Amino acid sequence: MILKSKLNATALAATRRFYSASSIPPAQPFRTHTAEGAPTTQTFYDKDTATWTYLLHCPKTQHAAIIDPVLNYDSSSGRITTSSADGLLSFIESSKLSVQHILETHAHADHLTSAKYLSRQLNAPVSIGKRIEEVQRTFAARYNLSLSSLEDSFDTLLDDDAAIRLGEHVGSVMHLPGHTPDHIGYVFGKHVFTGDSIFLDPVYTARADFPGGVAASLQSSIHKLMSLPPDYKLFVGHDYPGANREESCWTTVGDQLALNDHLKRDDFAAFRQNKDKTLSTPKLLHPAIQFNIRGGRLPPPDDDGLSRFRIPITSTVDVL
Structure with a gap:
């Protein structure tokens, strides 16, 4: 049984207008990081x-x-807005930058892109x-989506170790499966x-219980990251600092080796699997996946x- 969550199409009108920066204050960076060769x-x-x-x-x-x-989405009303994206634009x-690439690390399950x-x-x-196609096939079946509706959702599917040129800098793609099979990172200098x-x-490592997630693969990916020199900066996708500290976006390989308790476990894969059983489902999981496997587009409209x-429904009660 499928329960449909209505999204007001008129609320999406802002995403179809031509953007004008003159009326939008620029978003202010949390931090600016510089390094030789990067x-x-x-x-x-957000x-x-x-x-x-x-x-x-x-x-x-x-x-x-x-x-x-990030795109702003209010799950209670189904309203999509673009305030975060407009501030970034x-x-x-105002910085007179010319954007050459928009890069995703994976099909996110906790926010809309x-x-x-x-x-x-x-x-x-x-x-x-490039493994996004595997993720699309998995979730097309889960949400009863046609594969044809997912075609051409992304402009480029990146190979492992692919080069990404950014002015005088060249980065590369690092395959980091485990959290999701399509998961990649981007390396620019250090x-x-x-x-x-x-x-x-206190989070330390990603969950690996989504469809296609594999704790043993996550362990291998983290080992790949930890094999980099200790002074390499690792910029994370999220931070959940709680009340003990200010949010932060980075750590180093050396700090992770010294401080990350998950990495010190010989039974990491089993530990991760057991921990994932205690976690709740991300509140934006269903809209995020359906939106993000389409590269940031809504499902086709109904009549x-x-x-x-x-929203797939699971129940042990006969309510049909």
Whole structure:
């Protein structure tokens, strides 16, 4: 049985207008990070979903890339807005940057991506790891979506170790499966954008219980990250600091080896599987997956012109 969650199509009108930065204050970066051999990295935090978005640019050419951008979604009303994305666009315009790439680390399950909206405003391609097709097949069956409706959702499907040019800098794709099979990171110099692979305390490592997630694969991916030199900076996809500290977007390989308790466990895969059984489902899981496997597009509208997200129902009670 499928329960449809109605999304007001008129609420999406803002995402179809031509963006004008003149009336939108620029978003202010949380931090700016520089390192020899790496693009300048500016970080933006979405508190509603605890998500980090990264804006990288080459100081000499002003060529830029965006990693894991966020779209604002109110699950109680089904309303989508673009305030976070518009603030980022305004910052890009005021900084006179030219965006060459919009990069996703994976099909997120905890927030909606603004990749497609940004792509339309910036005329920049949206890229993701090539195994997104496996994820699309898995969730097309779960949500009763046609595979044809998912075709051409992304402009580029990235191979493992693919090169990504950003002005005078060249980055590479690092396959980091475990959290999801399509999960990748991006390496630019000594900066590594790890997506949802590794975290700061108290979370430490990603869950691996979503369809296609494998705890043993996550362990191998983390070992790959920990094999990098200790001074490499790891920029995480989320941070959940609680009341003990300010949010932060980065750690180092050396700090993780010293401080991450999960990495010290000989039984990591079993530990991760048992821990995942205690976690609740992300509240935006169903809309996020249906939206994000389409690269940031709504499902096709029904006959009344409204797009709807579907919620699979599981029940031991006979209520049919």
